[in-house]
Amino acid sequence: MSIAPGGYGTIVLKTNGTVEKWGGDGNVPARLTNVKAIAAGEGHFLALKSNGTVVAWGWNTTGQADVPPGRNNVVAIAAGSSHSVALKSNGTIVMWGARYNNISSVPAGLKGVIKIAAGSMHTLALKSDGPVAVWGSSPSVPLGLKGVIAIAAGGSRSLALKSDGTVVAWGWNTVSPSSLRNVVAIAAGANYAMALTKSGNLVSIAGIKILTQNIGNNISAIAAGYNHSLALRTNGTVIAWGDDSDGQSTVPAQLSGVIAIAAGGDNSFALKSNGRVVAWGDYANDYASIKDSLTNVVAIAAGSSHFLALKSDGSVISWGSDDYGQATVPSGLSSVSNIAANASYSLALKSDRTMVAWGYNGDGQTTIPSGVTNVT
Numbered sequence: 490m491s492i493a494p495g496g497y498g499t500i501v502l503k504t505n506g507t508v509e510k511w512g513g514d515g516n517v518p519a520r521l522t523n524v525k526a527i528a529a530g531e532g533h534f535l536a537l538k539s540n541g542t543v544v545a546w547g548w549n550t551t552g553q554a555d556v557p558p559g560r561n562n563v564v565a566i567a568a569g570s571s572h573s574v575a576l577k578s579n580g581t582i583v584m585w586g587a588r589y590n591n592i593s594s595v596p597a598g599l600k601g602v603i604k605i606a607a608g609s610m611h612t613l614a615l616k617s618d619g620p621v622a623v624w625g626s627s628p629s630v631p632l633g634l635k636g637v638i639a640i641a642a643g644g645s646r647s648l649a650l651k652s653d654g655t656v657v658a659w660g661w662n663t664v665s666p667s668s669l670r671n672v673v674a675i676a677a678g679a680n681y682a683m684a685l686t687k688s689g690n691l692v693s694i695a696g697i698k699i700l701t702q703n704i705g706n707n708i709s710a711i712a713a714g715y716n717h718s719l720a721l722r723t724n725g726t727v728i729a730w731g732d733d734s735d736g737q738s739t740v741p742a743q744l745s746g747v748i749a750i751a752a753g754g755d756n757s758f759a760l761k762s763n764g765r766v767v768a769w770g771d772y773a774n775d776y777a778s779i780k781d782s783l784t785n786v787v788a789i790a791a792g793s794s795h796f797l798a799l800k801s802d803g804s805v806i807s808w809g810s811d812d813y814g815q816a817t818v819p820s821g822l823s824s825v826s827n828i829a830a831n832a833s834y835s836l837a838l839k840s841d842r843t844m845v846a847w848g849y850n851g852d853g854q855t856t857i858p859s860g861v862t863n864v865t
Contacts (some may be wrong), residue, residue, distance in 0.1 A: 643677030
C-alpha cells in the first residue's frame with residue numbers, strides 16, 4: 490500500500506491495484522484498476538496503470554488533470570501544485586498543466602531521464618549519467634553537482650542524494666548540511682526536508698527554521714507539528730527540535746516511560762506507559778492543559794489545535810479548538826480501536842473496522858466513502 494497526501498485530499502493505493510480517496514474535489518474515476526503508482530498535487534490526483542497509461546482527476550484550473558491523448562509507456566509520475574509530470578520508458582518527459590514561469594515546459598533535448606520529482610512550481614529530473622535538470626520557479630542546479638542517485642522536491646526547495654551518501658539542497662531557505670554523511674533516503678515537503686542515514690539516524694532540515702540535527706539511534710516513532718518535530722526513543726525518552734516559540738520543542742525535564750507521541754500545530758504530547766498524558770507548548774484554548782482525571786489512555790492524536798485521547802474502554806476524549814466541531818466527539822461513540830486527527834477534523838476506527846469522522850467537511854474530509862470497510 491502507498492499513500493499520496495495532497496493539499497486538499499489524500500489518495501491511497503491498495504494492494505489490489507485500486508485507489509481510495511477522501512477530501513478534495515472529484516471522485517476516483519469509476520472502474521479505475523490495475524494501478525501501480527499514485528501522486529497528489531494541491532487539488533488534483535494522478536494514477537499510473539500497469540499498462541503504462543495515466544489517469545488524472547480533481548482540480549483542473551490549469552489543465553493539470555487533462556492527460557494529453559496518446560500518453561503511454563509511462564513508468565513514473567509526479568504532481569506539483571498545478572502541474573503534472575510523466576516519465577516515459579524511453580527516458581523522455583511529458584508534462585501538462587500550469588504554463589506560467591515555464592513550469593510545464595520540458596527543457597529542449599532532455600532525455601535519458603530515470604527519475605522525476607515535483608515541487609510546488611518546479612520539476613526535477615535525474616539523468617542516467619548523473620546530471621540533474623530543474624525548471625520552473627526554482628534556482629538553477631548548484632554548479633558542479635554530479636554523482637546523484639536520488640532526488641526530491643517539496644514546496645520551493647530541492648534535494649539531491651549523491652552516491653557518496655551526502656546531500657545537496659537548494660531553493661527557498663535551505664542549506665546543504667556539510668556534516669551529513671551515509672544518507673540512504675531523502676524526502677521533502679512544503680516546509681521541511683528530511684534524510685535517513687545508513688545507521689538509522691533521522692536528520693531534519695526544517696524549512697522555516699533551518700535545523701540539521703542528528704537525533705541518534707533507536708528511534709521508534711516520529712511526529713511533526715507546524716515547524717517542530719518529535720522523536721521517541723526505544724528507552725521511552727523524547728527528543729524535540731525546531732520552532733520553540735511556544736515551548737513546543739522544550740521537552741519536560743525527567744520525562745520518561747513514554748510509549749507514544751503526537752504533535753499539534755504548536756504543541757507536543759506524550760503518552761506514558763501508566764496511561765497518563767503529558768503536554769507542552771501553546772496553552773491557548775487549554776490545548777496543552779491535561780486534566781488530572783484523564784487516565785487509562787492507550788492512544789493519542791493531535792490536530793492543529795485540538796487533541797484526541799483513546800481510553801482503554803474504547804471511548805474517546807477530545808478538547809481544544811472546536812470551531813468546526815473537531816473536538817466534539819459524536820454522542821455514543823464507543824468500541825474505538827484507533828484514532829487520528831488532521832488540522833480541523835478527527836477520525837476514529839472502531840473494532841468492527843468501520844470509521845467515524847467529525848469536524849471540518851468543506852472538501853468532504855469527514856464524509857467516509859460507503860465502500861470503506863474492513864479498515865485495519
